[in-house]
């Protein structure tokens with residue numbers, strides 16, 4: 001039986017007058033890989049930053065192993081105790097550009113662990129070869145390509161062997177072959193270290209490959225949470241549009257205004273459906289085994 | 296009218312918020328200052344960047360300051376003041392005000408902008424967040440070494456500046472001014488006071504702190520984008536110039 005390692009309850013986040021996260025509820029199981037998908041600018045990175053303790057939610061709470069680690073009223077010190085359990089790969093890698101690649105990975109190890117210098121060097125080499133990079137310890141981040149940086153960022157985050165790894169679009173700067181390697185790496189980390197992962201991605205083929213569970217964020221709410229098979233089977237037009245990359249259907253439904261009604265699967269009524277499509281039953285949004293008549 | 300008042304109030308609140316943020320940074324740095332001995336290499340590196348690499352700039356400025364004081368004094372003295380006081384004026388103005396303050400200004404244009412830009416771009420590219428994620432304290436590893444290096448290196452730079460200022464004034468007098476070298480050197484020596492010199496050098500430590508803290512504050516408060524960084528550097532150098540003059544005045548009142 002899998003247990004919950006991390007839980008976001010009603011997490012809310014505003015920036016000034018703008019509410020980015022309205023009500024985010026996510027449950028992460030130990031040892032599982034959860035993908036968060038959603039359109040650009042809808043707050044995926046903000047979710048990760050809240051989990052990572054870089055921001056405090058304006059409402060709701062985040063629970064790690066049964067303890068509240070972040071909420072509007074929890075002191076920062078509460079989070080500091082568990083910070084090392086989390087690792088984050090930033091969207092832009094965020095390498096320290098005044099340090100060499102080796103120091104980027106080794107700095108935390110030197111400062112935060114009791115490893116000897118030899119062990120640290122070995123870890124740096126292992127980490128780099130794990131992400132398919134060799135002999136670049138002495139280069140500066142500015143000399144690397146975007147994809148290489150993001151892989152160094154990954155090596156740096158994993159070096160501390162966190163319980164939960166968060167990846168902010170780990171594959172978006174990579175070619176398909178390298179993306180596949182990174183996906184294998186994420187799977188490998190789970191197998192070897194039973195590492196729990198939360199992966200933000202736009203790339204559905206990666207998501208299908210690695211995810212045990214997919215959450216979809218839309219307008220600051222989680223509108224879907226389930227297995228890859230379940231999301232494929234979803235009859236929500238917006239979700240279908242997102243995962244298959246087709247646009248037409250969504251526009252036919254009257255776009256955003258209709259969205260909220262469509263969000264909840266149970267709220268899709270035959271009537272609404274008829275109204276929207278004006279009796280065009282051919283336009284089926286309906287996957288496998290079920291037909292419109294079943295709704 | 297009401298709205299207008301409201302806005303003023305908001306500005307006032309922002310102003311005090313900024314001051315308290317500035318004070319917070321100073322406090323955080325002071326608390327962590329003893330930790331520099333655990334990573335001396337970080338501070339040494341900053342001492343090189345802030346101190347050693349500023350030396351050419353300081354030398355050039357001080358040569359012109361030295362020559363300029365001689366020209367001005369010579370011009371103003373014509374027929375009014377005996378020329379044996381030339382050395383006195385050069386010496387006093389150089390050690391107590393000109394070298395410390397102008398060096399601080401020139402170095403600030405290099406250092407406070409540099410610190411603001413570096414921290415600003417680290418903030419914008421999420422490097423500061425990345426440090427937090429790795430349980431690394433960015434104040435300790437980034438800001439403290441810069442502040443300490445600045446506090447240590449400014450006096451050194453001022454001593455260099457005074458030396459070259461003197462040299463320049465002597466050479467200038469020798470070639471261009473109608474005063475014998477003996478008279479001039481006598482003037483320099485006669486009124487030389489070690490206390491002035493010590494105060495002049497030590498107060499630049501305060502200026503060094505001001506320069507580094509201004510850079511750090513505006514770097515950390517930097518808004519997103521290239522414009523944000525440009526803004527941060529401008530403000531950093533402006534505020535440090537103002538604070539240098541204010542503190543120079545305060546120190547003069549307290550110690551003279």
Ligand SMILES: Nc1ncnc2c1ncn2[C@@H]1O[C@H](COP(=O)(O)OP(=O)(O)OP(=O)(O)O)[C@@H](O)[C@H]1O
Pocket residue numbers: 015020038039040041042043044045046047091
């Ligand atoms: N520090 C911040 N201050 C103000 N607004 C912010 C901040 N961080 C994020 N936002 C806003 O929150 C919204 C969501 O941003 P976020 O970076 O989470 O998007 P995202 O879903 O990760 O998009 P992408 O896929 O492009 O990375 C954006 O509209 C952004 O303007």
Ligand SMILES: [Mg+2]
Pocket residue numbers: 044045046091168
């Ligand atoms: Mg993002």
